[in-house]
Amino acid sequence: MMSDLEDLKQEIVQFTQERDWDQFHNGKDLALALSIEASELNEAFLWKDAKDVNIEKIKEELADVFNYAILIADKYNLDIKQIVLDKLRRNAEKYPVDKAYGSAKKYNEL
Amino acid sequence: MMSDLEDLKQEIVQFTQERDWDQFHNGKDLALALSIEASELNEAFLWKDAKDVNIEKIKEELADVFNYAILIADKYNLDIKQIVLDKLRRNAEKYPVDKAYGSAKKYNEL
Amino acid sequence: MMSDLEDLKQEIVQFTQERDWDQFHNGKDLALALSIEASELNEAFLWKDAKDVNIEKIKEELADVFNYAILIADKYNLDIKQIVLDKLRRNAEKYPVDKAYGSAKKYNEL
Amino acid sequence: MMSDLEDLKQEIVQFTQERDWDQFHNGKDLALALSIEASELNEAFLWKDAKDVNIEKIKEELADVFNYAILIADKYNLDIKQIVLDKLRRNAEKYPVDKAYGSAKKYNEL
Numbered sequence: 001m002m003s004d005l006e007d008l009k010q011e012i013v014q015f016t017q018e019r020d021w022d023q024f025h026n027g028k029d030l031a032l033a034l035s036i037e038a039s040e041l042n043e044a045f046l047w048k049d050a051k052d053v054n055i056e057k058i059k060e061e062l063a064d065v066f067n068y069a070i071l072i073a074d075k076y077n078l079d080i081k082q083i084v085l086d087k088l089r090r091n092a093e094k095y096p097v098d099k100a101y102g103s104a105k106k107y108n109e110l
Numbered sequence: 111m112m113s114d115l116e117d118l119k120q121e122i123v124q125f126t127q128e129r130d131w132d133q134f135h136n137g138k139d140l141a142l143a144l145s146i147e148a149s150e151l152n153e154a155f156l157w158k159d160a161k162d163v164n165i166e167k168i169k170e171e172l173a174d175v176f177n178y179a180i181l182i183a184d185k186y187n188l189d190i191k192q193i194v195l196d197k198l199r200r201n202a203e204k205y206p207v208d209k210a211y212g213s214a215k216k217y218n219e220l
Numbered sequence: 221m222m223s224d225l226e227d228l229k230q231e232i233v234q235f236t237q238e239r240d241w242d243q244f245h246n247g248k249d250l251a252l253a254l255s256i257e258a259s260e261l262n263e264a265f266l267w268k269d270a271k272d273v274n275i276e277k278i279k280e281e282l283a284d285v286f287n288y289a290i291l292i293a294d295k296y297n298l299d300i301k302q303i304v305l306d307k308l309r310r311n312a313e314k315y316p317v318d319k320a321y322g323s324a325k326k327y328n329e330l
Numbered sequence: 331m332m333s334d335l336e337d338l339k340q341e342i343v344q345f346t347q348e349r350d351w352d353q354f355h356n357g358k359d360l361a362l363a364l365s366i367e368a369s370e371l372n373e374a375f376l377w378k379d380a381k382d383v384n385i386e387k388i389k390e391e392l393a394d395v396f397n398y399a400i401l402i403a404d405k406y407n408l409d410i411k412q413i414v415l416d417k418l419r420r421n422a423e424k425y426p427v428d429k430a431y432g433s434a435k436k437y438n439e440l
Contacts, residue, residue, distance in 0.1 A: 003114050004113050004114060004115050004116075004190075004191045005114045005115055006114075007191070008190075008191060008194055008195075011194075011195065011198060012194070012198065015198055015201070015202070018207050018211075019205060019207060019210045019211055019212070019213075020211050020212040021210075021212075021214070023212070024214045024267040026160040027155065027160040027163060027168070028155040028158075028159075028160040028163075029160075029266060029267050031148070031151050031152045031154070031155055032152060032155075032262055032265070032266055032362065033266060033267075034148050034151065034175065035145070035148040035149055035151070035152050035259060035262065035365065036259050036260075036262060036263050036266065038141070038144050038145040038148040038175075039145055039255060039256050039259035039260075040256075040259075041141050041144065041145070041182075042141045042142060042145050042252055042255070042256060043256050044141070045137065045138040045141055045142075045252070046249060046252055046253060046256065046434075047244040047249050047253075047434035048138075048434070049138075050136040050137040050138040050139075053137060053138075055186060058137070058182070058186055058188075059186075059188060059193045059196070059197075060193075060197060060200075062179060062182055062183060062188065062193060063193040063194045063196065063197035064197065065144065065148075065175070065179050066179055066190060066193075066194050067194060067197065067198075069172060069175050069176060069179065070194075072151075072168070072172055073172060076165060076168055076169075078168075078169060078172065080114075080118075080176060081114045081117070081118060083169045083170075083172060083173040083176075084118055084121075084122070084173045084176050084177060084180075085118075085121065086169070086173065087169075087170060087173035087174065087177065088121060088122065088125055088177075090170075091125070092125070095129060097128050097129060100129045100131075101128075101129055101130050102129070102130040102131075102133070103129075104131070104134045104376075104377035104378070134377040139376060139377050142252065142372055142375070142376055143376060143377075145255065145369060145372065146369050146370075146372060146373050146376065149365060149366050149369035149370075150366075150369075152362055152365065152366060153366050155362070156324075156359060156362055156363060156366065157324035157354040157359050157363075158324070214266075214267035214268070223334050224333050224334060224335050224336075224410075224411045225334050225335055226334075227411070228410075228411060228414055228415075231414075231415065231418060232414070232418065235418055235421070235422070238427050238431075239425060239427060239430045239431055239432070239433075240431050240432040241430075241432075241434070243432070244434045246380040247375065247380040247383060247388070248375040248378075248379075248380040248383075249380075251368075251371050251372045251374070251375055252372060252375075254368050254371065254395065255365070255368040255369055255371070255372050258361075258364050258365040258368040258395075259365055261361050261364065261365070261402075262361045262362060262364075262365050264361070265357065265358040265361055265362075268358075269358070270356040270357040270358040270359075273357060273358075275406060278357070278402070278406055278408075279406075279408060279413045279416070279417075280413075280417060280420075282399060282402055282403060282408065282413060283413040283414045283416065283417035284417060285364065285368075285395070285399050286399055286410060286413075286414050287414060287417065287418075289392060289395050289396055289399060290414075292371075292388070292392055293392060296385060296388055296389075298388075298389060298392065300334075300338075300396060301334045301337070301338060303389045303390075303392060303393040303396075304338055304341075304342070304393045304396050304397060304400075305338075305341065306389070306393065307389075307390060307393035307394060307397065308341060308342065308345055308397075310390075311345070312345070315349060317348050317349060320349045320351075321348075321349055321350050322349070322350040322351075322353070323349075324351070324354045
């Protein structure tokens with residue numbers, strides 16, 4: 001079966017190995033790098049309405065977010081599809097449709 | 111062709127629609143939510159060596175990161191695989207193997 | 221009584237007013253700006269041991285953090301000294317010395 | 331001369347020493363903790379207009395931000411007032427009033 005997540009992971013891991021960057025990629029720094037990229041994505045929206053955002057900046061920073069998120073999944077041998085589906089299932093329990101419908105409250109305030 | 115990213119997107123979007131949460135999901139707040147989840151992932155490593163981390167916490171928080179990153183891609187109709195591969199290509203120019211090999215420097219310091 | 225926090229606030233607010241930047245400084249964007257600066261401070265430590273950090277970068281980014289933190293306090297008319305001392309008092313209850321001594325655990329795990 | 335920043339620093343450092351937490355407080359983890367608190371402050375604004383924010387949550391999280399920012403300044407023996415005033419001076423050069431007036435652009439786009 002084709003898997004585009006698997007394809008992406010292979011491309012990203014190869015990019016990293018060609019540069020011998022594994023030595024820097026401990027989990028803690030990868031998570032830090034992810035957070036920094038998420039912050040750069042947020043900078044695209046700073047002092048602005050969402051509608052005035054530069055889409056090229058979004059693409060670049062969101063790509064960086066996926067890049068590090070995939071490297072972290074690889075680091076810990078996590079199946080991305082599986083962990084996301086597992087979390088959706090837990091969220092479905094915390095946010096049942098009848099309670100959470102149309103509400104932005106956190107589950108512990110519902 | 112099968113696509114696990116497309117599958118995930120459909121699951122996540124459906125989860126959101128069932129709860130009528132689209133109304134809250136402007137790009138700016140989605141990016142903010144992503145950043146908050148990235149920060150919660152970092153909290154798993156706070157005051158610790160990477161080796162002492164709780165893997166269940168990593169799974170949960172990384173899943174949340176993917177969740178919002180995918181929602182942002184959906185919001186802006188971005189092809190995740192495409193933007194990541196595009197970015198890798200640009201990074202390959204900024205970090206040519208002969209210069210970047212074994213170095214953690216930023217491209218503008220290489 | 222002299223107050224260096226009050227002095228700093230006046231300098232920062234004047235800087236902002238001279239540029240007519242109040243219009244952008246709603247609480248949400250100020251908090252976002254603070255988070256972005258905190259992230260830039262973290263970038264000084266990325267892929268590194270704390271000992272290899274560039275102190276000039278620390279100074280710059282930490283100054284930016286204080287800048288926005290003070291603007292947020294001003295926005296909500298908060299007495300910085302008061303809120304920090306109040307929080308210390310609450311933390312003293314959550315982290316009593318006999319339980320928290322030498323431990324990096326969160327209060328709900330103590 | 332009285333200094334409320336100096337007072338705060340002493341209170342915070344004492345709180346830390348009483349719990350023997352210095353051992354965890356390397357610069358890298360302190361910066362990470364600061365970033366996590368900044369993120370929790372942002373969570374107060376998530377999915378909301380700035381006007382709907384809970385002021386008690388703002389106080390708590392902003393206090394945590396100051397707490398770690400002051401610990402970082404202490405760690406590197408930085409004079410908070412000095413670094414903030416130094417940065418304001420540099421920002422005044424990057425954002426001269428005649429160019430920056432009423433504009434939210436970054437200095438490199440002015």
